Amino acid sequence: DTAVSQTPKYLVTQMGNDKSIKCEQNLGHDTMYWYKQDSKKFLKIMFSYNNKELIINETVPNRFSPKSPDKAHLNLHINSLELGDSAVYFCASSPGGGANYGYTFGSGTRLTVV
Amino acid sequence: RKEVEQDPGPFNVPEGATVAFNCTYSNSASQSFFWYRQDCRKEPKLLMSVYSSGNEDGRFTAQLNRASQYISLLIRDSKLSDSATYLCVVIPITGGGNKLTFGTGTQLKVEL
Numbered sequence: 389d390t391a392v393s394q395t396p397k398y399l400v401t402q403m404g405n406d407k408s409i410k411c412e413q414n415l416g417h418d419t420m421y422w423y424k425q426d427s428k429k430f431l432k433i434m435f436s437y438n439n440k441e442l443i444i445n446e447t448v449p450n451r452f453s454p455k456s457p458d459k460a461h462l463n464l465h466i467n468s469l470e471l472g473d474s475a476v477y478f479c480a481s482s483p484g485g486g487a488n489y490g491y492t493f494g495s496g497t498r499l500t501v502v
Numbered sequence: 503r504k505e506v507e508q509d510p511g512p513f514n515v516p517e518g519a520t521v522a523f524n525c526t527y528s529n530s531a532s533q534s535f536f537w538y539r540q541d542c543r544k545e546p547k548l549l550m551s552v553y554s555s556g557n558e559d560g561r562f563t564a565q566l567n568r569a570s571q572y573i574s575l576l577i578r579d580s581k582l583s584d585s586a587t588y589l590c591v592v593i594p595i596t597g598g599g600n601k602l603t604f605g606t607g608t609q610l611k612v613e614l
Contacts, residue, residue: 419600429587431546431604444601478545482600491602493545 391415394479394494402502408465409497411479420462425476437462474501503528508590508605515612519580523608525573525590534593535566537575539586546589580612
């Protein structure tokens with residue numbers, strides 16, 4: 389039973405398309421995140437939601453829009469995809485409330501824009 | 503200057519060797535420190551937290567020097583299965599959320 393699950397695992401799409409990545413966690417955590425790992429393998433946070441409320445929004449193009457319908461789900465929608473968006477996107481969750489342990493990552497979505 | 507800096511490696515070591523990785527961080531107010539491990543094409547996984555007093559977990563020892571803003575990881579008796587990228591991770595003091603700030607990772611290859 390996967391704790392943090394992302395779909396799809398692989399996504400190949402053309403420039404200019406709009407796509408979504410879904411994430412669900414069954415750990416009862418309050419906080420969820422999106423991280424991006426670029427071609428140089430550098431992992432950087434994009435967004436964080438705590439109980440459906442946006443709490444971290446790093447410098448990300450506004451073509452990226454996260455949505456959290458409930459605290460167990462955090463989806464990422466990307467408009468007008470560009471070549472530079474090709475990366476691995478990781479969803480993660482943590483208990484929140486100041487806890488800095490129990491961070492769990494999903495297995496990643498490998499996005500390739502052609 | 504990057505918030506968390508690591509030597510990218512790769513470190514190629516024979517099985518049984520002892521290897522050490524270092525990491526420096528720029529935000530002196532950082533509150534929590536970790537080492538994560540990432541295998542090829544997999545997600546990062548927590549290896550161990552790092553405490554000021556130093557801590558050990560089997561073959562792995564982590565140290566934190568707050569004065570020098572420096573974190574280290576020592577792996578003794580390296581195994582082939584230790585081959586991975588080791589990520590130094592810091593949680594800075596921020597207004598909200600537990601944002602993990604990652605170093606670029608140090609690649610370790612343990613060989614026969």
